[in-house]
Amino acid sequence: MxxxxxxxxxxxxxxxxxxxxxxxxxxxxxxxxxxxxxxxxxxxxxSAPEPVVQAGIAALREGRSGYTLAPGLPALREAIAAHYQAKHGVPVDPRRVFITAGASGALTLACLLLVEPGDEVLMPDPTYPCNKNFVAAAGGIPRLLPTTAATRFQPTAAQIDAAWGPATRGVLLASPSNPTGTSIAPDELARIAAVVRKRGGFLLVDEIYLELGFDPAYGRTALALDDTVISINSFSKYFQMTGWRLGWMVVPEDLVEPLTRLAGNLYICPSSPAQHAALACFAPExxxxxxxxxxxxxxxxxxxxxxxxxxxxxxxxxxxxxxxxxxxxxxxxxxxxxxxxxxxxxxxxxxxxxxxxxxxxxxxxxxxxxxxxxxxxxxxxxxxxxxxxxxxxxxxxxxxxxxxxxxx
Ligand SMILES: Cc1ncc(COP(=O)(O)O)c(C=O)c1O
Missing domain, CATH: 3.90.1150.10 (Aspartate Aminotransferase, domain 1)
Known part of the structure; x- marks a missing residue:
């Protein structure tokens, strides 16, 4: 075939x-x-913390397992938005939170939404290997930027600016990164955001490991920079829910409607028992x-x-x-x-x-x-x-x- x-x-x-x-x-x-x-x-x-498991069991027993809205349960979107305020001091409108099937689902949707065939997306080398493939599956071209230990294996704003060409549409970063476990310094990330803004591109920051950070110098979400940054996140790592397939992204408000169309058509909604269970993630215990x-x-x-x-x-x-x-x-x-x-x-x-x-x-x-x-x-x-x-x-x-x- x-x-x-x-x-x-x-x-x-x-x-x-x-x-x-x-x-x-x-x-x-x-x-x-x-x-x-x-x-x-x-x-x-x-594995997932006990209150999450119990909430998942209760959701299944009580039949809370039908479809949800494509962007996810309103209560979960609100809980995530409240978490940004409580933990990072960053106000996030719950309408900007879009629940997905893991960070992988978020990255797939984001690339389908933003990348046209032939568009280039800049990303560091080394990188999480799937990042190249999310871009490639949307018809885009991943362009790898060599990094060294001197910049914590992360690209710099100057490097991104110099690499930006006529086909470049945006930048995909992960901080902390897989495979290095190293983050971008917040001031450098701010400079990168400024370059991307100047170029009129998109900045996707995969923050799946943000809450698993050990150094407060790097613990700030990219959402603190401005409302155009897209932050990718997940319940997989910090809440240890890998197989539940649940994540989210925070996007500029005008992307929510096209994302809703895309996600609703492609897979209707993320798993609803997983969403009900994830509500328990934000309980104090x-x-x-x-x-x-x-x-x-x-x-x-x-x-x-x-x-x-x-x-x-x-x-x-x-x-x-x-x-x-x-x-x-x-x-x-x-x-x-x-x-x-x-x-x-x-x-x-x-x-x-x-x-x-x-x-x-x-x-x-x-x-x-x-x-x-x-x-x-x-x-x-x-x-x-x-x-x-x-x-x-x-x-x-x-x-x-x-x-x-x-x-x-
Ligand atoms: C940097 C990074 N992004 C995204 C993912 C995908 O995670 P998930 O789809 O389970 O949320 C992983 C998984 O290892 C990862 O390391």
Whole structure:
């Protein structure tokens, strides 16, 4: 069957090769009584907080499972708007909150709404791989902007201004980012917003990890900048509701009507039991639990990052949020793909090679997800240490020189 051309532009996930190999190995290791440690998954190891589960059960029991309006339950839109006021001191009109099937649904809708075939959208390299594909699926062209550790792997306003061409329509950023866990400094984001405004484009800021931030210097929502910024968000990470498929975006008011038409036609509405359950997210006891879990993620970061550095696995920028570390393995290997597979075979620790996220020096990096217990993180560090120690002695001078090269 002839497939639409747009599907050819949608790249596969290389990480699926890792997942498949890890599954096969796990079956074998389990038979031998050995365990694998998965530091590859991009989802929290907690499930939804108990009040959310109870609210979901009650909604199902009481039959609150029919369609809702396309932009979502008014009460949920109001609760989200109130949260911006309470937590960030930013007033948001509930009519600007649009509930979606995860941040993925929001990004899909936003790209279909704003991107014409042939339009360019600027985004950083490395980036969350799906971001390229949301743009490509709308017929647009993702244009990657190389970043370095010096700018926390985030693009600068000057870079965006210089890269803006006749076909450029907008910018898609994530702060904190996946795979690096690093945020854009608020003053730089303000400068980026000014450039985008001057150019008459759109600024989409994926803030799915905003509430999982550990450094108050970066914790401010982009919505504080102005009413034209589009903020993407989700219940997946901070509220640990990945499979419930619920997210939202805050958009300029005039986008709500066309989004309602688009979403209503494409999928009618987001899951209504999930929306009823999500109302419980903003209850004080749920927020207290979410904050405890955030603190636990910060504790894990503070365990794993120093442990990696002691091993000579460099983390050039300390992550300030999410649950990822972007790690330089060039001291030990010329190719993070081979490195990750070898580490998995030898130690059972599962990591994700940089290839999915980066086009610049993907072979230098891997992503580690610390959505795992402190005990497992310590065990993983021990296993990595035992694996790396003999290799450190053999590390050839060329490899060491690569590790000492400035970061691209
Ligand atoms: C940066 C980023 N954006 C969006 C998503 C999609 O999240 P969801 O659709 O579950 O809300 C993810 C998931 O890992 C992500 O890391």
């Amino acid at each position: 002839k497939l639409a051309r747009r599907i050819q532009e949608v790249a596969p996930f290389y990480v699926m090769d890792v997942v498949r190999a890890a599954r096969e190995q796990e079956a074998q290791w389990q038979r031998q009584g050995r365990n694998m440690i998965h530091l590859s998954v991009g989802e929290p190891d907690f 749920t927020l207290a639990e979410a904050e405890r879990r955030r603190a636990e993620f910060a504790r894990r970061r503070d365990v794993i990052v120093p442990a990696l550095e002691v091993l000579g696995l460099d983390v050039p920028v300390l992550p300030d949020g999410a649950f990822y570390v972007w790690v330089d393995c060039s001291r030990y290997s010329r190719d993070s793909w081979d490195f990750c597979f070898d580490v998995m075979r030898e130690t059972g620790v599962v990591l994700v090679p940089g290839k999915d996220f980066a086009t610049i020096q993907p072979e230098r990096w891997f992503r580690l997800s610390y959505a795992n217990s402190v005990e497992n993180l310590r065990e993983a560090a021990d296993r990595l240490g035992a694996y790396l120690r003999p290799r450190e002695r053999q590390a050839d001078p060329a490899r060491r020189a690569m590790a000492d090269e400035p970061l691209a």
